[in-house]
């Protein structure tokens with residue numbers, strides 16, 4: 001494992017050069033990897049593992065839309081596609097990729113199939129970190145590991161097909177076999193990670209819940225809405241407000257940040273823009289800092305986990321989420337966005 005200096009702090013990371021695919025295949029050559037759940041991470045990880053030459057099966061509820069999706073993706077009923085219970089029995093590595101709330105209901109079935117020597121794999125520290133709320137407590141004779149891709153399963157698959165890699169974290173919760181670390185890294189490489197950085201289950205779930213509620217999703221949507229609403233209130237058109245708030249960000253400036261950092265994006269804007277952005281950056285940072293404090297606290301007390309469990313365990317959780325997403329989609333701002341996207345020359 002390489003020690004790499006990240007802005008002054010040394011961390012353990014694993015790169016593809018150091019742990020090539022051949023080595024990963026060798027480590028897992030006698031394993032049957034059962035990917036349980038075919039929502040967002042399930043397809044990304046299962047398809048990448050399959051295309052990378054691992055022995056993979058998928059477990060999914062048969063009466064579901066995602067069973068049909070699995071069939072379309074080339075999984076074959078009775079050969080590589082099974083009901084959850086059968087996949088649990090057949091797999092030696094169980095990749096628990098049901099929704100975090102769904103994992104609670106499925107845990108007794110998974111627990112029963114987890115014979116000594118098998119491996120339990122998560123892509124989130126949720127289940128075991130909040131075990132007082134989830135009831136997920138693996139027995140001591142199984143390896144318990146984590147590989148958490150830092151992005152959507154959709155991106156994991158797309159980037160794999162483009163020859164790129166999404167970074168993932170990895171962690172070991174229990175090492176019963178003595179080989180848990182090697183297995184975790186091999187699976188991380190197998191699912192198509194760029195580089196792997198080390199964490200533990202608690203740090204993974206705390207940072208992940210903070211990130212998605214914060215800058216990655218919640219804060220992002222909130223700050224965009226606030227600026228769009230202000231511009232509209234001050235008499236700017238939907239086109240102007242949307243372009244100045246979202247389209248320029250996603251089509252131009254954030255790509256420059258991705259390529260070469262914030263200062264590079266700034267350097268490619270006018271000196272007028274640079275002066276103003278440098279002046280206002282700290283004001284925004286300080287304004288939202290207390291909200292981030294509140295968010296982290298809510299994660300650490302388990303409040304966020306409980307809310308997620310309570311809402312996403314309801315039988316109609318999917319319909320309710322869809323209704324909330326529809327409301328977002330139907331708002332003026334995002335309807336304006338749909339029009340703007342249609343007008344992109346590359347979409348014509």
Ligand SMILES: NC(=O)c1ccc[n+]([C@@H]2O[C@H](COP(=O)([O-])OP(=O)(O)OC[C@H]3O[C@@H](n4cnc5c(N)ncnc54)[C@H](O)[C@@H]3O)[C@@H](O)[C@H]2O)c1
Nearest residue numbers: 037038039040041042066097098099102105123124152153
């Ligand atoms: N979505 C992502 O891209 C992403 C990224 C990183 C980590 N993760 C983690 O990966 C895991 C899977 O997340 P996801 O977003 O792919 O899940 P998801 O919400 O898409 O659900 C996955 C599958 O679980 C099934 N399911 C839900 N409740 C069930 C139940 N009671 N019994 C049986 N099946 C049930 C659904 O039908 C679906 O096929 C979670 O731990 C999540 O935190 C997800």
Ligand SMILES: CC(C)(O)[C@@H](O)C(=O)O
Nearest residue numbers: 150151152153208212216
């Ligand atoms: C893709 C995310 C937001 O990184 C993941 O954490 C999730 O929960 O879907």
Ligand SMILES: [Mg+2]
Nearest residue numbers: 124208209212
């Ligand atoms: Mg998450």
Ligand SMILES: [Mg+2]
Nearest residue numbers: 150151208212
């Ligand atoms: Mg995440």
